[in-house]
Every structure is written in structure tokens, then in C-alpha cells.
Amino acid sequence: MSKTNAARILDRLKLPYDLLEYEVDPDDLAAESTAEKLGLPAEQVFKTLVARGDRTGVCLAVIPGSAQLDLKALAGRAGDRKTDTVALKEVQPLTGYIRGGVTALGTKKAYPVYIDESILTFDTVAVSAGKRGLMLWLAPQDYLTATQGKVGAIARYSP
8 A cells, every 4th residue: 555645744744643445436435435434433534625715715624424514614714705615627626636535635735724623522533545545544633733724613414
């Protein structure tokens, strides 16, 4: 298993992590499916979404696999009137990563990172390592340090 840029960033920062590999189904890239393959609750597997605010521009939102992004809450945290997720065709040009492999570590440009506060309820979490089929397993505080992420309530859950 080769190291990704995200893993190399953690190495450089001397932050501990493990790499978790899983089988990729290109037709099912949902975070819930990834969690199931890893034998983890979906709340503990975080997905990274690319959004754009009307004032501040592009940002990354990291939320639990079992949640949806609360665009209004993200806008408030980012200082925007409104935000929306970017079109899928924009994800790779903006981040350098493909859908199902987007991570807040090592993007083409350093974007602001907003992370749902639920991350702090876990001792360890899984986040994308920047490649489909590979996750980083690390302490939330180390992830926050590496991404310089801002924590707040940006996720909502369907009943």
C-alpha cells in the first residue's frame, strides 16, 4: 500500500495514524458503504465535501458519513450569506482529488476547512487518505491540527 500526500503530510507533522484499506465499488462511493466495509459506524467515518460561499469562495466541509451538510450552518460559520456544494465536475480541478477520495489534506490550494463538532465525540475517526479505497485512522485532535480546521455544528441528520 503506497502512501498518499495526505499520509506524508501527517508524517511531516509527526502525527500518528493508521491506513485502512477497503474494497472500492465505483458505483457505490457512499460514506455509509465505506463505513460498512471498514466495520465502523457511519458516524465515525467522515466525508469531505467541497462547497462555495457567496462571499468567501471555496471551502471544505467535513461531516459524518451518516449526515448531510447543513448549508445554512456552513454559511454562518464561513461568514457567507449562503453556500452550496460545487458541481461534481469542479471537484477534481479545485482539489486535485476525485469523488470518493477527497480529503482536506494536501489539496491543490489551501482552502478553509470546517469540521462538524461531532468529530470530538470519538477517540479515533476515519477520513479519506486522498485515494479511493484508503482511509486515515487518527485522533480527531491530530486531524484538526493537520487541517487547521474550525469546529462547529455543520451537519444535519435525517430522521
